[in-house]
Structures are given as C-alpha cells and as structure tokens.
Amino acid sequence: MVYQPDENRYQTMSYHRCGRTGLKLPAVSLGLWHNFGDSTLVENSRALLRHAFDQGITHFDLANNYGPPPGSAEENFGRILRQDFASLRDELIISSKAGYTMWDGPYGDWGSRKYLIASLDQSLKRMGLDYVDIFYHHRPDPETPLEETMTALDHLVRQGKALYIALSNYPAQLAAEAIAILKQLGTPCLIHQPKYSMFERAPEDGLLDVLQQQGVGCIAFSPLAGGVLTDRYLQGIPEDSRAASGSRFLSSEQLTPEKMEKVRQLNELAQQRGQKLSQMALAWVLRGGRVTSVLIGASKTSQIDDAITMLNQREFSQSELDRIDAILA
Template sequence: MINPIYSPDSSRYDNGMKYRRCGRSGILLPEISLGLWHNFGDVNTFANSQAMAHHAFDKGITHFDLANNYGPSYGSAEETFGMIMKKSFMPYRDELFISTKAGHDMWPGPYGEWGSRKYLMTSLNQSLRRMNLDYVDIFYSHRYDPDTPLEETLQTLVDIVRQGKALYVGISKYPKAAAEFAYRYLAERDVHCLLYQGRYNIFNREPEEEGILQQAKENGTGFIAFSPLAQGLLTNRYLNGIPDDSRIAKGGFLKKEALTDETLKKIKALNEVATQRGQTLAEMALAWLLKDDMVTSVIIGASSVAQLDDNLQSIKNTKFTAEELEKINQIDSLK
C-alpha cells in the first residue's frame, strides 16, 4: 500500500504555538522545538518517528534540532529525518528551521571529533547528504575544544556560512570566556552568532548562575535550552518508583544514582506546585523556562505523539506569580 502524500494541517500557525525573536535577528523560533537526540534512530520504528515529526509541524513546530551523532546509531537520526524530508517535508522546506551540529565523537581516528576545520567541514557535508538537504538553517559547534585554536573552529563556521552550507551558526555548551570570544570573532566577520544552546532546567541553573543567559542577550544572541526536563526527572515518571520502560531502567544517559532520596523529595514537592497550577510537572518545568524572554525556545524530546501533545500543553500558561517562583526556588535549594 502506497502511503498518502503528507499534507500538513492548514491551521498549523493558528494552533496556539507562539514564536519568539531570536536575539537581534530576523528569525522567530517556536517556543517549543523538537529534538531528535532520542527516538529517531535506526533502532526506532520509522512510522513512529515520522508521525511525531508530522504532528510537530501540524502543531506549529518549525524547528527540528539534530546533530551528527544523534541516533543511535550515529548518524541515523539524520538519516531518518532525511527520509521524512524526501517523503513528506520537501515541499515545506522553506517553512522549516533545521539545525545540526558537530563536536562530539562521530567516527574513529583523530579527525572524528572536537573542533578542527577538517572535522567540522567533513561532518557537515556528511550531515547534508544524510538529511537530503542543500543547506541547514543553523550549524553549531557542539562543544568547546580546549586544544584546537578557537580561531580555527570559528573561522570554519564563518566559511560554512559563506559557502552557503548554513544560513546561521551557533555555539553549544561553551564556557563563558570562550563564548565571549566567539561572539566577538564572528561579529567582526559579519557572521552573527544566532544561538547559544545550553543545558537548562529547574535542577540545573548554570546558564543563569554563570551569566551565560545575560551574556547571550547582551550580544544579541538567542538562547535555546536543551534537557528541559532533566532527562525525565522533572516529570511524573519517577513519583512512584522506576518504571521498567524509563531511561533509568534502560541504563541510558540517566543513571539510577541520579534519583536520590533528596531528588525524589524535590520532584514530589515540585509536583505539588504544578498540581496547584493545574499543570503536570513536565508542563510546569517547560513553562518555567519560558517564563521570561531570556529563553528563545525549549528543545523537547518525545517518544510518541501523545507525549509530544502533553508537552505542548506547557505553552498555555507560562506566567508565574512571585510566590510560585519563590516556592520553586526554595524546593530546588533543599538539601
């Protein structure tokens, strides 16, 4: 049976999604972006991956966030997205904002990770082929390389834009001093740093504590948050133990040691605040990130259309009272 040609929801921009200005740029990003780190690899069912991508676009999510080594296996998330592009998204390419990155381990040998010109250029060329794209909308240096001269990494980003392989560039997880150098270096070459991507959630406040958020704002750079639910801790998944199908049970990046008695106490207290707000804990955690204009967009992961829908509920109420924010801060500081 031949699959019917995909036709997106004609009201996709009227379904409640809100868009935020990305620093000092012409780009608007949806408050919720879809990340393909998990659940889009070759170990996953293509039909489910495709259904989630279609549903996301139908709901006004225009930004799809990838990286060269997303999967598993490495590269397979980009291959999956490339099949979705070919089968259904290609007519809507100009409505999509697609990112990829390079910096972490991708292939064996001395040229398969970090920030050299050879690695970044080669990786992006591979990513474009896997995704069936001529260009990406933004290409990130996925992590700061302490050994490669930063000028080499950043000049490669400049040249990638000038070659037309990316419209914009960004940096991910850079320490503050390196980020400041990057902002200045890129600006001096008329290639604005569009986005800083960082880990940020109620349990991890480093972007605000280290001044990364304010630094990005002062440089006209947007901030996009990943791991907004602390890999599932900021959900109701672990309120009553560890489910068999959870990330902790499967032995992934989230380890059993992360769910300490102290953390579980915090999760339960935060869940009470969320209930009082008429939200799930996950909805409140996402809304908390969007409570002001310091965050441009939040990258969520999803394993099903239903879970994606649940997370989208968060944008319905991103306003917090001073009392609610104080309560959340008090809970997070509990020992």
C-alpha cells in the same frame, strides 16, 4: 496517503525572535536525539514529525552523531523529509551540529576546520539537503584555537551550506569570546544551546547575561532533566524507563530520595497551577523571556501535546517562583 499539514498549524504556537536577528523559532522545538535512530520504528518517527509540524513546531534539531547509531537520525530524517516535507522545506528550520566523536582517527572529533567542514558535508548528504538553517559547534575544543573553529563556521555560511551559526555547551566567558570573533568575521552567532532546567542552572551564572547583552538567542536542551521533571518517576522507577535501562544520561543512582522529594513538592505546585510537572518545568525555563525556545524529545505524540498545552499557562506569580527556589535550594 500524501501528508497534508494542518492548515491551522500556526494559530496556537508562539514564535520568539532569536536575540537581535530576523529569525524566529517556535517556543517548543523538537530534538531528534534518541528517538530517531535505527533502533526506532521509522513510522513512529514519521508520526512524531508530522504531529509536531501540525502543532506549529517548525524547528527540528539534529546532530551528526544522533542515532543510535551515529548518523542514523539524520538519515531517517532525510528519508521522511523527502516523503512528507519536500514541498515544505521553506517552512522548516533544520539544525545540525558537530563537535563530538563521529568517525575514527584524528579528524573525526572536536573543532578543527578539517572536521567541521567534512562533518557538515556528510550531514547534508545524509539528509539530502543543500543547506541547514543552523549549524552548531557542539562543544568547545580545548586544543584547537578558537579562531580556527569560528573561522571554519564562518566559511560554511559563506559557502551557503548553513544560513546561521550557533554554539552549544560553551561556558559564559568562552561564549563571549566566540561571539566576538564571529561578529568580527561578519557572521554573527544566532543562538546558543545550553543544558538548562530546574536542576541544571549553570546558565544563570553569567551565560544568560552574555547572550542577552550580545543579542544572541538561547535554546535550552534537557529542560526536563532527562525525564526527572515529569510524573514518570513519582511512584518509583518503571521497568521500561531510561533510568532502569542503565542509561549513562540518567541512572537510578541519580534519583536520590532527596531529589525525588523535591520532584514531589514541585509536582504538588504544578497541580495547584493546573498543570503537569513537565509543563510547569518547561514554562519555568521560558520565564522572563531570556530563553527563545525549549528543546524537547518525544517518543509519543502525547508528549508533544503536553508541551504545546504548556503555552496556555506560562506565567508565574512571584510567590510561585519563590516557592520553586525554596524547594530547589
């Protein structure tokens, strides 16, 4: 059956402008990190993309190494894009990244001009696209001159292979330097993607201030702390969970009694607000308007629905914010 998107898809989603640019992103964006590789049923991935778009999620976030295996998320996304979204390309924001290890040898990692240009060419072929809307440098390279990396990103925009340039995982001072170089080159930085949640507040130590001052947007990844800020682990560690599988991104050793006590107290506050913990955690990241969008992962359409429902209850009283700070202290 030919996919027909919901005609009311733009009625409930909130769209936020990226800093001082003309581009708006949905308050909730969908990341294709670990649920769109070859180990995932393609039909499930297809259902997630369709459902997300039906709810007004227009931004799909990828990277060259997403999978597993690396590259497979882009390949699968490209296949679904041709099947269901070919006529809807101009309604989508598609982003990709390069900066982590992608292929063997000295040219398949970090931030050289050689790597970044080759990587985006590969990503475009995998997805069957002429351009991506946003291309990120995925992490700082401590050895390549920052000017080389930023000049390569500027070059990709001038080639027409990316519409906007972005950064990820850059600390505040280095982000400020990179933003200044891009501005001088004439290709302003659109947005920065840091790890940010109730349990990861490093962006508050200067980065959010830099982005706001420079008119750069912010999209938070891992806003649910790898699933900890949900009701998933309130009664222990489920056998089919990420923590039980020994994932390097979330291990059972990280779920300490002290942390889980904080999660339980946060869950009680969420219930008092009439929300799930995951919804309150997403709303908290969006509080104050300094974060443009929260980037969620999903393996079920119900998880997308939960995130969208969060938009109905985004405001916090000062007493609620104070209580959250006290719990997390």
